[in-house]
Amino acid sequence: MTTAPPAGGRAPSMAAVADAAGVSMQTVSRVARGFDNVSPETRDRVQQAMTSLGYRPNRAARALRSGHFRTIGVIMFTLASFGNMRTLEAIADAAGAADFTITLLPMASRTKDGVRSAFSRLQEQAVDGVVIIIESHVMDTAEVVLPDGVPVVVIDSTGTTDHPAIDTDQAQGARLATQHLLDLGHETVWHVAGPAMSYSAGGRRAAWEATLTDAGRTVPPVFEGDWGSTSGYRAGLEIARRPEITAVFAANDQTALGILRACHEVGRSVPESLSVVGFDDSPESDSFWPPLTTVHQSFDEVGRRAVSTLLGQIAGTAAVAATDLVPVYLVERASTAAPPS
Known part of the structure; x- marks a missing residue:
């Protein structure tokens, strides 16, 4: 032979x-x-x-x-974010374990034309189902039309679509972060938010505010951010110069990193005079100085559940459309402590 x-x-x-x-x-x-x-x-x-x-x-x-191509289409806006990359990797691994491949359909921009272009390319692809990793408001405002009969799962969504949605429990994560700082003895907690149009950022912001309100604490003004360390740094410069601010919940770890840098430059000690909590538990967060207390969300589990749900739809065994929330938990490190006496 x-x-x-x-x-x-x-x-x-x-x-x-x-x-x-x-x-x-x-x-x-x-x-x-x-x-x-x-x-x-x-x-x-x-x-x-x-x-x-x-x-x-x-x-x-x-x-x-x-009648099947054993291929899953993935539509997403950016490969630059930590969460998107980890989710995509998990989708690819889970698809491969089921003998499926993935076809990536990135969007050129968040404009209506960019979103429509990505979805129109989907019409030309031989896929059995689609995972969408873009926020629902982006998809809604673009007035996109999905191909008839193609199973769809949406990640990071408001849950108002006609398709199953998978997300981490954003609200629970923000509650854990805020309550942790209150339990340490801080009178209130300030917040550096994510982008105003982001569903995830909005959910974290609303839960932060609700936690303070439920505890009978003052809800301070929000510092607006954009997920990046630069916006965190800008907010951090003001925060570091205001001694009445003793606790900050940052919308994500990169924002927290910018705050830590600003505090270091201004000479504000963390956590002795300012406690900082992030969100994501990115791989580098334990190497920040000081190591960052943060909310862990499992992007790997989100990707696995998205594929499992989609394969259930393809096989005709999936339940009706619903939002599936992946649990989160707080990782306590050295960036939080009781407020100064």
Whole structure:
């Protein structure tokens, strides 16, 4: 049996597999497409030849028989954020474990045209379902139209769409962060928020405010941010110069990083005179100085649940559309302490 891969680095052909296994190309085709009219001995020989040569059956051919392409489309705005990258990686891993591939359809911009362009390209792709990683207000304002009959799961959504949505429990995370600072003895907690149009930022902001209100504490003005360390730094310069501010909840870890830098430059000690809590538990947060107390959210679990829900829809076994919230928890490190005496 010939087992050497073809020269020139080209993908092995069905003819090469047939030659290696000593069978016809029709037999190779039947094995590749999963037909059962092949003897077990011949099937084993063909599969061994496929493995030896690195042959991969044509997915399009299998789709003709099964009605599925075993491909998931992923529409997302940016690959730059930590959360999006971790979620995408988890989607790819979960899809691969189920013998699905992913097709990435990035949006060029958050404009209506950018969103519509990404969704229009979806019409041209051979996918069995779609995971959307853009905030629902972006999708709604663009008035996009999804292909009929294509299963969809939305990540990071208000839950007002007609499709299942997966998200971390943003509100619970903000409550944990705010209550932690109150429990340490701080009179109130200030907040450096995320972008005004962000659903996630809005949820964290609303829960921060509600926690203070429920505790009978003053709700101070919000510092507006944009998820970035630069906006955190700008807010941090003012915070560091105001001794009445003793506790800050930052919308995410990058914002908290900017606050810590500003405090260091101004000479405001953390946590001795100012406590800071972030949100995300990014891999670097334990290496901030001081190590950052933060809310852990599992982007990996979000990606896995999105794929599981989507595959359930594809198989026709999924429940009705609903929002599935992944739990969060507080990670206490050295950036928080009781307020100064």
